[in-house]
Amino acid sequence: MDTTRKAAGGSSLPKIKVTAEDRERLAGLASFAMDRMPDLAEYLASELDRARVVPAGKAVEGFVRMGSEVEFRDETTGKAQVVSLVYPDEADIAQGRISVLTPVGAALLGLSKGQSIAWCTRTGAAKRLTVLDVREPAFA
Template sequence: MEKLPSLVISREDYEKISAILSFAKIEVAELLEEELGRAQLVSAEQLENDVVAMNSTVTFTDLDSGKEQALTLSYPNEANMEMGKVSILAPVGAALIGLRVGQTIDWPLADGKVKRIRVVSVARA
């Protein structure tokens, strides 16, 4: 696995996600906690437009399949895959938070495989 990319997360997103994680009993929660622990925290105003944040729509490429996909990063109660809204607690949601356009991450899946994704674009709501 490659060196993990740097992350930037707003303090507001950090606090909300941390609160959700205190109740989460799923495997991805531990990985998401690790991601939050290594993130640089900034105010929402300081968060640059090319960073994946909560409620932003991110286009990314699966580097193994070449498939490009766009999803909106959502809190669990707002997630709806039919509408393209993925939960921060889903493996891909946890992988994307805090990344910048152009960054790549290798993310372990429940089946033991590793998904490699690259952020192509970010649009804020």
């Protein structure tokens, strides 16, 4: 399974942000998951590597971070959905809580409203999504 994101036509990936706190915790999660889910762990780690880190105490609104509620559109189907980005132990797809250790969860991390990104499903299908809205985590 190759979950790396290759921008179509050589276009660049969208700029993303991550909070210093999320980056530290997610880097540990990616490292821990390397043996069990190497492709997803590597994918998450590569997203963290390319993200601009927002220092603690800085404004952290307007981009997808852990706990954010995100409305996005699947550009293949046109279907919009609302999910919360969570850690694996909090994931519950029936409740709209998706893990950051899934292809779509890692793809959403760090995006801002209006940004689009190409990603691959676990089965290798190419998808593209666009963030329509980002609401801050309840604990923010």
